[in-house]
Amino acid sequence: RIIVSRSGALSPQRAMRGSSALRAAWRCARGVDGTARRIPGHAVDIPPSSPHLLSLVRRMSALVPPGKSLREVTHVELLEKEDAVAIKGIWREYHQETTGKIGFTVHPNVYARFRDRSTTCPMFVVPLHKSPRQFLTLVAQTTSPYVSFTAIDDFRKLQEAATPMLAAAHYPELVESKELALLQATFVHAASPGAAEHLTSQEATRLIRLCHAFYADDALFAKFVKPFNHAQSKFDFDALVAETAKRTWSDDIIQ
Helix, strand or coil: CCCEEECCCCCCCCHHHCCHHHHHHHHEEECCCCCEEECCCCCCCCCCCCCCCCCHHHHCCCCCCCCCCHHHCCCHHHHCCCCHHHHHHHHHHHHHCCCCEEEEEECHHHHHHHHHHHHHCCEEEEEEEEECCEEEEEEEEEECCEEEEEEHHHHHHHHHHCCCCEEEEEECCCHHHHCCEEEEEEECCCCCCCCCCCCCHHHHHHHHHHHHHHHHCHHHHHHHHHHHHHCHHHCCHHHHHHHHHHHHHHCCCCC
């Protein structure tokens, strides 16, 4: 199901405890044909004692997360022998023929900003545009080195028990020597058993790139990510949808 959500007036509660900004993202929804409808159910808060993101291994009954370190994924010593350009090609080719898994490189500055800023702003929502008229809203949750993305309707119903649609791990082991970070992600794809919604490899890449952009760009971070986590009354979901749409169809890197 494609969910188009709107923002609303919010009470200032901490985003880490269920997030009134999250409720704004799913409280009022429209079908892609513009017909208004209301998502049933009540807002559900994560208990204060719960962590922002439980172990991905515990939550992913249908999705195996990437390894926590680069050494769990590949032979780091072999990559160390190559230059940055060669590593990019090796990493890309390594994932090209693997269904439900992607890998790409991340600029060190983007990685560093995402790592640092996600410690104080561990949650966000990303409208993933699957076409110019349709998008799926996903809840992003971070705990280093992981970031996971869960369909907002699943998150609303199941919270921490919901299975993410994508889980990605960041690998900074080559930042100092090669000036690049590596990323690997697993995602729910068309052949995944019992998947009501799925991603293509292009959409999976786009989702992560969008999330990185909103954390790494000073203006986007200040306008969207910080309010979502710390000043929910100032969070504008409609503006976020418009911004992601603009970047989705005009930014070559995100496309």
